[in-house]
Amino acid sequence: MTVVAVTGKGGTGKTILSSLLIHFISQKTTSVLAVDADPDSNLPDALGVAEIVGKTLGDIREVFQVSRDEMGTANKEQWLEGKIYGEVIVEADRFDLLVMGRPEGEGCYCFANNLLRGVLRRLMRHYDYIIIDSEAGLEHFSRKTIDSADYIVVVTDMSKKGLATAKRIKELSKELDLGFRDIFLVGNRIANKEAEKVIEEFADQIGMRILDFLPYDEKIAELDLRGEPVVNLPENSEYYQKVSRIADMIIQLHALAK
Numbered sequence: 001m002t003v004v005a006v007t008g009k010g011g012t013g014k015t016i017l018s019s020l021l022i023h024f025i026s027q028k029t030t031s032v033l034a035v036d037a038d039p040d041s042n043l044p045d046a047l048g049v050a051e052i053v054g055k056t057l058g059d060i061r062e063v064f065q066v067s068r069d070e071m072g073t074a075n076k077e078q079w080l081e082g083k084i085y086g087e088v089i090v091e092a093d094r095f096d097l098l099v100m101g102r103p104e105g106e107g108c109y110c111f112a113n114n115l116l117r118g119v120l121r122r123l124m125r126h127y128d129y130i131i132i133d134s135e136a137g138l139e140h141f142s143r144k145t146i147d148s149a150d151y152i153v154v155v156t157d158m159s160k161k162g163l164a165t166a167k168r169i170k171e172l173s174k175e176l177d178l179g180f181r182d183i184f185l186v187g188n189r190i191a192n193k194e195a196e197k198v199i200e201e202f203a204d205q206i207g208m209r210i211l212d213f214l215p216y217d218e219k220i221a222e223l224d225l226r227g228e229p230v231v232n233l234p235e236n237s238e239y240y241q242k243v244s245r246i247a248d249m250i251i252q253l254h255a256l257a258k
Contacts, residue, residue, distance in 0.1 A: 002254040003130040003148055005037075008155035009165040010136030013188040014038070016220060016230050017155055017243060018133035019046035022095055023231040024247035031128035032095035038135045041099055048229030049097060055087045056101025080119045089123075096127070121148055129254065151253065152183040153211065153246075158195050163202055170206050181257075186246070187213040211249065212242050 006018045015038065026032045036043035044050040060083045064076075089098050124130050132149065154169050156162035166185060173180055187199045190213040203210050217239040223230055233240040 001125060001128060001130065002150050002250065002257060003124065003132065004151045004153060004250055005132040005134050005149040006153045006155060007134040007169060008136070009157075009159070009162045012155045012157045012162050013214070014136070014155050015042045015046050015133050017153070017186060017188065017214075017246075018131055019043060019230050020233070020240070020243040021247050021250065022047060022131045024244050025129050025131065025251060026094040028251060029128055030094050031126075033089075033124065033127040033130045034092075034095050034097045035130060035132040036097070036099045037132050039101070041101060043133045044097065044099065045227075046230045047092070047097070048231055049090075049092045052090045052092065053097065053099055054090060056099045057084070057088055058101030060084060060088055077119055081122065084119060084123065124148070129250075149178075150181045150257070151250070152180050153186055154183065154208070155186050155188050156199070157187070157189050158191070158198075163199070166202075166208070167206050170208060181253075182209065184209050184211045186211050189216045190214065191216060211246050214239055214242055 004021070006014050006021070008014050018034075022032060022034045034043065034047065041053075041056070044053045060080065063083070064080060084098070089096050091097075152169065152173065154166045156166045170183055172178075173183060185199070185203050185208045187196065187210065190196055190199070196213050199213070200210060215238055217233070217237060219233055219237060220230055220239065223232055235241075
């Protein structure tokens with residue numbers, strides 16, 4: 001099993017990269033779980049499967065908070081696992097999809113969160129690849145919600161905030177001793193060689209390996225404007241081809257880890 005979490009500052013293109021990685025990897029194997037961990041839940045639209053999404057983990061957590069006292073001695077993890085498999089995880093043609101969503105109620109969700117984390121770890125063992133479109137920022141690191149990831153792919157644009165977020169993610173992973181196998185950097189919407197050089201120098205300074213630089217692609221904006229999934233990018237697109245190569249790298253890492 002290989003778990004890849006795609007993260008970074010909001011607006012840098014995490015969901016675009018996540019959806020294309022899922023698209024390419026699922027062409028090689030159907031043992032793929034796509035996880036939308038961003039409360040904005042844009043991954044189903046980017047993949048073109050929004051119509052099959054039902055309940056989210058946030059919905060199940062709300063039900064659990066209300067009904068757990070009525071379960072008595074029932075195995076709460078088995079109840080949650082049944083709910084997740086029966087109502088949350090949905091099947092697309094070549095991958096399964098799980099949408100985290102957000103809780104709507106008030107109060108502490110620590111107990112439910114801990115149970116969910118344990119259940120998810122068990123469920124994830126049934127897949128060869130888990131690709132997580134993480135929420136923006138750093139909170140998921142401090143809460144250790146993606147502490148089971150093998151690889152972190154940080155997406156940055158040419159902004160100072162994007163680079164600052166990448167640096168802080170690198171620092172937090174060390175501070176919290178999360179034990180990722182590696183943390184990579186992807187430059188997105190990079191306009192020229194000068195910008196590439198700036199990001200290369202930055203990556204050298206903080207000790208991060210750059211997977212690739214992705215160009216600005218007008219076709220992505222056009223697809224978004226028409227409400228079409230980003231996986232409909234034409235195959236001759238430079239962006240499409242570069243992410244395909246990144247997906248191949250992840251497949252190679254998975255093979256080496258066996």
